[in-house]
Amino acid sequence: MSFLENLGMPGLFNYWVVIFLMMAGFYVVISRGNLVKKIVGLNIFQISVFLLYISMGKVDGGTAPILAEGITSYSNPLPHVLILTAIVVGVATTALGLALVVRINEAYGTIEDTEINDIEKKVEDAE
Amino acid sequence: MNSHLPILQVIIPLMAAPVCIILRRAEWVWGLTVLVTWAVFGMTTTVVIDVLNNGTIDYFIGDWPAPWGIAFRIDELSAYVLLIVSLIGAVVASYARASVIKEIPEDRHYLFYTNYLLCLTGLLGMTATGDAFNLFVFLEISSLSGYTLIALGSDKRALTASYRYLVLGTIGATFYVIGLGLMYMMTGTLNMADLAERLPDVVATRTILVSLAFLTVGLSLKVALFPLHLWLPNAYTYAPSVVTAFMAATATKVAVYVMIRIFYFVFGGTDVFAEQGVAEVIMGLAIAGMFIASIVAVFQSNLKKMLAYSSVAQIGYIMLGISLVSVSGLSAGLVHLFNHALIKCALFLALGCVFLRLGSVEIKDMAGIGKRMPLTMGAFVIGGLSLIGIPLTVGFVSKWQLMNAAFEANLWPVALLIPLSSLIAVVYIWRVIEVAYLQPIPASAPSVKEAPLSMLIPTWGVALAAVYFGIDTDLTLGVAIDAAQSLMGGGQ
Numbered sequence: 001m002s003f004l005e006n007l008g009m010p011g012l013f014n015y016w017v018v019i020f021l022m023m024a025g026f027y028v029v030i031s032r033g034n035l036v037k038k039i040v041g042l043n044i045f046q047i048s049v050f051l052l053y054i055s056m057g058k059v060d061g062g063t064a065p066i067l068a069e070g071i072t073s074y075s076n077p078l079p080h081v082l083i084l085t086a087i088v089v090g091v092a093t094t095a096l097g098l099a100l101v102v103r104i105n106e107a108y109g110t111i112e113d114t115e116i117n118d119i120e121k122k123v124e125d126a127e
Numbered sequence: 128m129n130s131h132l133p134i135l136q137v138i139i140p141l142m143a144a145p146v147c148i149i150l151r152r153a154e155w156v157w158g159l160t161v162l163v164t165w166a167v168f169g170m171t172t173t174v175v176i177d178v179l180n181n182g183t184i185d186y187f188i189g190d191w192p193a194p195w196g197i198a199f200r201i202d203e204l205s206a207y208v209l210l211i212v213s214l215i216g217a218v219v220a221s222y223a224r225a226s227v228i229k230e231i232p233e234d235r236h237y238l239f240y241t242n243y244l245l246c247l248t249g250l251l252g253m254t255a256t257g258d259a260f261n262l263f264v265f266l267e268i269s270s271l272s273g274y275t276l277i278a279l280g281s282d283k284r285a286l287t288a289s290y291r292y293l294v295l296g297t298i299g300a301t302f303y304v305i306g307l308g309l310m311y312m313m314t315g316t317l318n319m320a321d322l323a324e325r326l327p328d329v330v331a332t333r334t335i336l337v338s339l340a341f342l343t344v345g346l347s348l349k350v351a352l353f354p355l356h357l358w359l360p361n362a363y364t365y366a367p368s369v370v371t372a373f374m375a376a377t378a379t380k381v382a383v384y385v386m387i388r389i390f391y392f393v394f395g396g397t398d399v400f401a402e403q404g405v406a407e408v409i410m411g412l413a414i415a416g417m418f419i420a421s422i423v424a425v426f427q428s429n430l431k432k433m434l435a436y437s438s439v440a441q442i443g444y445i446m447l448g449i450s451l452v453s454v455s456g457l458s459a460g461l462v463h464l465f466n467h468a469l470i471k472c473a474l475f476l477a478l479g480c481v482f483l484r485l486g487s488v489e490i491k492d493m494a495g496i497g498k499r500m501p502l503t504m505g506a507f508v509i510g511g512l513s514l515i516g517i518p519l520t521v522g523f524v525s526k527w528q529l530m531n532a533a534f535e536a537n538l539w540p541v542a543l544l545i546p547l548s549s550l551i552a553v554v555y556i557w558r559v560i561e562v563a564y565l566q567p568i569p570a571s572a573p574s575v576k577e578a579p580l581s582m583l584i585p586t587w588g589v590a591l592a593a594v595y596f597g598i599d600t601d602l603t604l605g606v607a608i609d610a611a612q613s614l615m616g617g618g619q
Contacts, residue, residue: 022305029294042297049304056312079311082260086304089267093297096271100278100290107283116287123284127428127489 014055021048033113035104039097046090053079053086132177133186133199136170136213137252139163144244153236157224160240164217164247171213171251178206179606185257193257193318200257200320203610204392207461208254208384211468215376215589216247219472222585223369225578226479230367231279239279243373245272250381259307259393260317262385263300266349270296273378277366288361295348295358302345309338310393319393327396336403342389343405349382352409352446353416356439363435368479371431375438376472380464383445390449391457391614401452410450414544416443421551425558430481430488433555434474437514440548441467447541448529454611455532461607462600463525469593470513470522476586477507480578490559495568496575497560503578504563506590511556513593516549520597524604 021044028041057079065074105111108119143163147156178184178201186199201209220243231239249269256262274296278289311317313334314325329335344355351359359379363371390400400406417440424436445467448460478488480503485492497504513520526545533542577583596603 026298029298035290038294042294045298046301049301049308052305053308056308079308082317085260085264089264092271093267093293096274097290097293097297100274100286100293103278104286104290107286120284120287 014051018048018052018055021045021051035101035111035113036098038113039094039101042097043090043094046086046093050083050086050090053083131186132170132174133184133201133255134188136167136174136209137199137248137255139170140167140244140251141248144241144248147237147241147244151237153228153233154224156237156240157220157227160220160223160244161217163244164213164220167247167251168213168217171209174201175206175210178203194316194321197261198257198318198320199255201255203606203613204384204387204461205254207465207606207610208381209251211465212247212250212254212377212381215373215468215472216250218585218589219369219373219376219476222372222476222479222582225582226369226483227367229483230281230369235279239276239367242272242275242279243370245269246276246373246378250377253381254384257319258317259310259319259322263304263307266300266303266385269378269381270300273374276370276374277362279370280365280367282365284361285365288358288365292358292362295355299345299348299355302341302348306338306341306345309334309341313338319388322393323395326394330394330397330399336399339394339399339403339405343386343409346382346386346389347409347412349379350386350446351379351382351439351442353412353420353439353443356416356420356442359439360432360435363438364429364432368431368475368482371435372472372475372479375434375475376468379438379442380468383442383449383460383464387449387457387460387614395614406450406452409446410541413443413446413450414541416440417447417544417548418551421548421555425551425555427555428490430478430490430493430559431475433559434471434478437552437555438467438471440552441471441514443548444525444529444545447545448532451532451536451538453532453536454608454615455528455535457615458604458607458611459525459528459532461610462528462604465603465607466513466521466525466593466596469589469596470510473506473510473586473589473593474514476582476589477503477510480582480586481507483578483582484575490562492572493559493562494566494572495563497563498568499575500577502583503586506583506586507563508560509590509594511559513597515552515556516546518597519594521593521603522597524597524600528604 025041025045025048029038029045032038032041057076059073059075062073062075063071065077101111108116110116140163143159147159150156183202188197227236227239246269249265252265253262256265274289274293277292278286310322313329313332314322316322316325348355363375394400420436420439424433427433427436445460445463448456448463482488513522516522516526530542530545
């Protein structure tokens with residue numbers, strides 16, 4: 001068995017991509033101090049989940065779920081529909097997150113996590 | 128008409144939200160919000176009475192039967208949580224007017240009430256739905272409007288608190304969706320009742336165990352289980368007082384409800400919760416939270432932050448009850464869920480009154496406040512005593528039940544830790560009482576008068592409820608035990 005077959009390639013290729021994107025996005029959220037980059041990381045993280053759902057709807061040899069003569073095997077459309085909803089939620093979250101970053105920039109004059117923490121510490125010490 | 132109440136109670140606040148944007152004038156929008164929230168409370172009460180008398184209600188949206196359409200499923204457990212959420216929603220809306228005028232710029236009032244109604248919609252929907260993916264959608268409705276509500280706070284730190292809650296909340300919700308996806312892969316259904324039927328056959332697979340792990344971590348973030356509570360203190364501290372009172376009493380409680388629903392209903396046919404060590408991990412974290420968060424609360428100078436840390440500790444009590452995996456433990460957790468919602472709502476409403484008159488909730492500004500605002504601080508003291516767990520208050524009932532449950536499980540060290548951690552609550556509540564009543568009013572203090580009746584009546588209403596349900600436990604404890612029995616019964 002070759003190395004790739006051990007990893008379940010090519011059948012599990014999509015799932016490896018999902019895991020890679022998930023970890024990459026999660027890492028960006030945690031490690032980056034720039035608030036916009038955090039939102040981008042969050043987006044990558046969410047999109048990996050979209051791919052997970054879309055991949056699981058695929059049935060081997062199945063076609064698009066439209067009734068037609070001579071076709072008996074269809075892919076499952078339900079996960080795709082669910083992900084349409086999740087995409088909308090993701091867009092709303094991103095929009096709200098970026099709107100908050102704009103407001104934070106107006107209030108603090110910076111969007112770097114460490115600088116914001118310094119400013120907040122000063123305010124707290126003054127209280 | 129009556130048969131559509133399960134959906135109407137969720138849809139009506141959703142429909143009222145855009146009307147608020149059209150009306151725009153602050154006092155009209157407030158009037159509409161109060162009207163809608165009390166109407167929702169009326170509908171919820173009707174549904175709850177129906178459930179208690181006639182058993183579980185299944186409602187199919189658009190008359191599509193369950194596996195194809197979305198089903199609402201209201202059993203005793205959801206009825207119990209619906210009641211507390213809609214009650215708090217109505218009381219806090221009635222209280223909001225004066226406090227909102229003080230803390231939020233006038234041109235944003237209508238947006239505040241719009242988001243408030245959306246948040247209520249999301250929380251009620253999460254509780255009523257019987258479809259696991261639909262739950263995620265309602266979760267995001269309540270979360271997104273919740274972030275906005277927090278960001279309306281007048282302190283600029285409200286913005287960063289809201290941002291951090293958004294990042295962590297989204298991670299939590301996404302974890303929930305991942306867990307759900309893995310469950311769907313193995314079972315091919317998203318309906319909770321169907322999931323509960325099909326999961327026992329596939330529970331030994333790695334996919335389901337991974338899904339359980341994702342669900343547990345994701346929901347723990349939403350519950351603010353220690354040590355995943357980091358978003359909570361600042362969010363509660365810098366949000367407008369009204370928002371804090373509402374969110375502290377409902378948002379985390381509904382997340383706890385979802386956790387119970389997943390562990391005891393969806394996974395109810397399996398013993399994976401007890402067998403895989405999930406319960407032990409949660410118990411350990413709950414106890415750690417009870418002590419560490421309480422101790423941190425003692426050292427806070429901002430009273431809202433103090434109560435926020437106290438909330439993390441109290442969530443520990445609820446989760447401890449759930450982690451005991453017994454009827455008495457689960458019912459103790461449920462009773463504390465109800466009771467803590469009342470207690471924290473009363474305390475935060477009282478602090479809202481203080482902020483209205485004083486413009487601050489720092490402990491150093493509150494010297495002698497008990498003499499100048501006797502009614503407000505009276506409600507605060509009742510709430511504080513309940514938090515500690517003095518007999519004849521709700522806090523005593525739930526802690527008593529929790530100790531009994533721990534003894535029943537032969538965990539006497541855990542049972543002893545419960546009153547021990549309550550002693551820390553005595554310390555932080557006493558600090559406030561000492562400053563408010565025993566310290567003289569400083570000569571330099573600005574003169575303040577009592578809060579207006581429109582705020583005092585809701586505050587005292589909740590505070591008196593916190594005493595009433597401590598004496599008459601039939602409703603809360605009775606329903607909690609029934610709900611716990613039917614959940615645990617399903618597991619055997």
